[in-house]
Amino acid sequence: MIKIYNTLTREKEEFQPITDGKVKMYVCGPTVYNYIHIGNGRSAVSFDTIRRYLEFRGYDVDYVSNFTDVDDKIIQAAKDLDITTSEVAERFIKAFIDDTSQLNVKLADHHPRVVDYIQPIIDFIQVLIDKGYAYVVDGDVYYRTRKFAEYGRLSDQSVDELEVGASQRTGGEQQSKEDPLDFALWKTAKQGEIFWQSPWGKGRPGWHIECSVMANQLLGDTLDIHGGGQDLEFPHHENEIAQSEAKTGETFANYWMHNGYVTIGEDDEKMSKSLGNFVTVHEILQEVDPQVVRFFLATTQYRRPLRYSQKTLTEAKNNLQRLKNTYENAVFRLNNATSSLNDDNEQMTEVRQLVNEFIIAMDDDFNAANGITIVYELAKWMNRYIEQDVVSYAVLRFALDHFLELVAIFGIVFEENLADEQIEQLIVKRNQARKNKDFARSDEIRDQLKEQGIILEDTPQGTRWRRQS
Template identity: 70%
Template sequence: MIKIYNTLTRQKEVFEPLEAGRVKMYVCGPTVYNYIHIGNGRSTVAFDTIRRYFEYRGYEVNYVSNFTDVDDKIIRVAKEVGKTAPEIAEQFIQAFEEDTSALAVKPATLHPRVMDHIPDIIDFIQVLIDKEYAYAIDGDVYYRTRRFKDYGKLSDQSIDELEVGASQRTGGEQQIKEDPLDFALWKKAKEDEIFWASPWGNGRPGWHIECSVMANKHLGDTIDIHGGGQDLEFPHHENEIAQSEAKTGHPFANYWMHNGFVTIGEMDEKMSKSLGNFVTVHEMVQQKDPQVLRFFLASTHYRRPIRFSDATFKEAETNLNRLKITDENAQFRLKDAKDQLAEDADKLAQWQTLVTNFTKEMDDDFNAANGITVVYEMAKWLNVYSQQADVSAVVLQKVLADYHEILSVFGIYVKQDLIDEEIEALIVERNQARKEKNFARSDEIRDLFKEKGIVLEDTPQGTRWRREG
């Protein structure tokens, strides 16, 4: 029974999906104008881990995470470097996919883009206008925040508190709005900026409307889970609720989940581009083992902050290495394992207790820190068992299968050595693939051999192989 801390209700609740065995999950993706930093990567990894745990528990997850590919920041960068906004967006979407792939993040079921949904956004806004939740003025369209009676329920703020803050803001936009609290749904086009035609004139979407539209189109009026970083709780997610529920008349999401920040420096400042204190994932995966960065980001409870430093990263590296050495030792013992032993049932019962403990901890709001503690206990158990004079293949095969599956929840995959027979079979398959000009499969096998430290030599007498070192 999985329990989730729901930001909306500020308490843990038993997860009850809209459809038995299925999860509809929307997670706010990046605005693609630069490489993502480790703080952005933390959100991506956190929700990938949550998705993986749902799948480990047998759920089918429809996981949607968007790309914001039109935005003030994208337009600014495009002007600075002499490119178009779509070119900048495409460049950094590709970078995001490469960097998150290095972190073993599974591609979303769908990665919708704003530019592909402009007609849907216009239709959505028109419904809000027709319902008098929005109004057009001089080419802009604004949402009437005060008309949505539950505004502030996610961030636990009253409309009066919000009004005080809004009244202190000045500027041209504040002069034309009906109310300082109102926010933009559609922005009138500026000179030399990308735009689309609409009933209100040329322009482009406001930020908040994008996720409401894409979540509604691809997951329905009500979804199970909406996630993102803590910084999105207000105003972005608050505004999404107001827009979506005003349009559909139904709850937007049943569970709201927000991950904690990555902090850096002696003052534990939030890592952010605006503060200039960030380290990009792109840099890190080129300089360090991406698996260590993944483990560092995945092994803390998603709601807690993570302090990034040389010391904390080194600690993650040490702990991950121990887990991998445990696997290597157990894999080695498989070579001389007995078919089975009299004590197998007792050993498997001990192991199952650990597996149950892991599930218990992770079921409690995806508590990765406690879950990893159980994994360390599993590694200790496996090390002790591997040092016995006699070990059972039945036990080792079952334990290693579970161990690998549980590590994969955190996006960690251990390298397993290929035995000679597997190498020979893959060489035959590679040679056949080359004859059939299936170069994709041939290259895939070549890369696998390279990863495993196996060197191939193509000679007139056939392909020979040897292990490096």
Template identity: 70%
Template sequence: MIKIYNTLTREKENFVPIKENEVHMYVCGPTVYNYIHIGNARSTIAFDTIRRYFEYRGFDVNYVSNFTDVDDKIIRAAKELKISAPEVADRFIAAFEEDTTALNVKKATLHPRVMDHIPDIIAFIEVLIAKEYAYEVNGDVYYRTRKFTHYGELSDQSIDELEIGASQRTGAEQNIKEDPLDFALWKSAKPDEISWESPWGAGRPGWHIECSVMATKHLGDTIDIHGGGQDLEFPHHENEIAQSEAKTDQKFANYWMHNGYVTVGEDDVKMSKSLGNFTTVHDIIKEIDPQVLRFFMATTQYRRPIRYSEGTMKDAQVNLQKIKTALENTEFRFTSAVEKLSDDAVKFAEIAELKSRFMQEMDDDFNAANGITVVYEFVKWLNTYSEQTEVSIAVLEVALSEYKAMLEVFGIIFAAENLLDQEIDDLINERNQARKDKDFARSDEIRDLLKEQGIVLEDTPQGTRWRRE
């Protein structure tokens, strides 16, 4: 059974879905005012990997992840770029989709946008006002935080601790709120800013309300899993719980999951736009294979921090190549394999044992670090089997099927490359003949020529095979 570390209870719990064999999960998406940096990508990749593992285990996953397309940062970007806020959002949603496609992130079942849900947001706030969980002041609407008795439980903070922090805030907003802890559900319009008409005048939603509205609209009042980055635990997710449960009188999410930060430098400082120590995915995938970045991100347990550096990326590249080479070695053996062998049953059992151990590790709160360790053992198994004098087609087919399925959990899918080019085949045949004729100068010349084209030759007992570098 899959176990999940639930941030709300601060312990691992058996995952019991609301509906059998289905997972309904909501993951907070990006605020689309700029390209995503690799800290943002960490959350996207972590929850994509979790989604993929649920699917590997046979669940149907309804995966909803929003785009925040109404926000102060978007409004500022619109002024700087001299375009409208919707145009800023459209531009960077397209960029997000381009970058995450390169990282082999599956499209969400639904990517709702705030601008498409303004009537739903207004209706949601009206219910909160009617139930006296919210109040209006001069066109702004605030949530009465103290009225929600469970406030602070997700982030494990008492209302007194939160009050001390809130009392240190300054600004005009603090002077008009009933309580320093109250937060905005609706903000009255400022000159030249995007706005919508509401019962409280022209304005736009606060940040926190959007996810409560979109999650409950598209997944129901109670959902299986709500996820996001560790930085969203407070106040964003805390506020989502308060809003949603006050409105529906139902538990909002059964499991809360939060991924760790990406850190940089010797002091392991969190990567963020506010600190200016970030690298965008858009830029980095111009320099390195996006598959390497994906592999680096996906193979660390999601709750642990990741240290990003040139060295860790090189390690990821080396390990990914080993995984790919094992796949190619195995695929190559089909050319000389027999239908069946007497020890096939033994090999099937060994493959089944690897699969069982992989699931055991991943079932433990999606422990990708331990899961990929099993994959490395599978690499050794494949290489050893591929070097046998005789191999079985039946075993090769089962082994490759299970191996590829494990890799796909991490989003690692090697695209088929059209390597069987007649010119290259002819050169390899010529090289083989040159070696028979002991014309080693010509043999070396052909090897060098192919290497310049990115083709690496490997001489095996079963013949010469080749791959792209």
């Protein structure tokens, strides 16, 4: 049974989806005004790994991750770059997809954009106004925070504590509010800014409202899982709960998940664009193998802080290389493995036991650190087996298939491409088997090569081969 640490309750809870076998999952995506930094990359990789594990466990995951393509930062970037806000958004949506695809992050089932949900956002806000949860001031619309009794529960803060911080802010927006804690649902457009017509005048959505609306439109009133970076816990996710539950009267999300920060330097300082101590994924991928970066980001338990340094990258590179060596050695040993041996069932049972241990580790709040430790144990088992004088093709193939399945959960893919020399060696073995009238072995080698896209042609001049196009 999978257990998830729920930020809302601050406890590990048994995962019970709303519908058996299905998971409705929403993860906050990037504001697309620049390249994502490694902390943003961690969030994308962490929840991609969680998604992959849920699918491995048999769940049908409906995965939504948005793009914030209307925002103050995008408007400023458009001014700085002297292009439109839509051009800024398109440029950095493409950059996000390019960078995360190199990290083998699967595309979401839905990547909604704010500009495509303006009317549903307006309709949502109007319901909040009608219910008395929101009010209009000179074309701006604000949410009455104190009206929502459970405000602060997600971030474990009282309204009084929050009020102290809010009351220290200054500016025109604060003066317009009924209460310093209230937050914007709709903002009046300034001169020259992008805007849409609304019942309250020309304007654009506030940041928090977009995720509530897009999640509601695509996944319904209640989500199974809502995820994002730890920095989104307050105020973004706190505000999402307040406005969503006020509108629908239903629980917004049953499980709240937040990945930990990426830290940098000896003092483990949180990496962020606001602190100016960040490095972008785009920059890292120019210098580091994307699989190493993926392995680095995916193999620490998602809630724990992750230190970014040359040392930790090197450790990830070395650990990944050891797994790759195991894979390559196993593939090569398949070439001279015998069909089966008397102890196949016993050996396969040992592999199954390791897979079960992996499941136990990952079922405990997706503990990737413990999960990858079991993968290392499987690799050790395979290395010992490979060194035996005689090995069973059935057992080695069984172990290798499970090995590949488990590393794929972490986003790592090893390609089974035989080198030309290996192909020639297999052809020699096949020809010898045919000469010995061992046609079963001959056919086995032919099928093995065919599985890897190698086509054999027996001619009077000998056996030729080619790669399947």
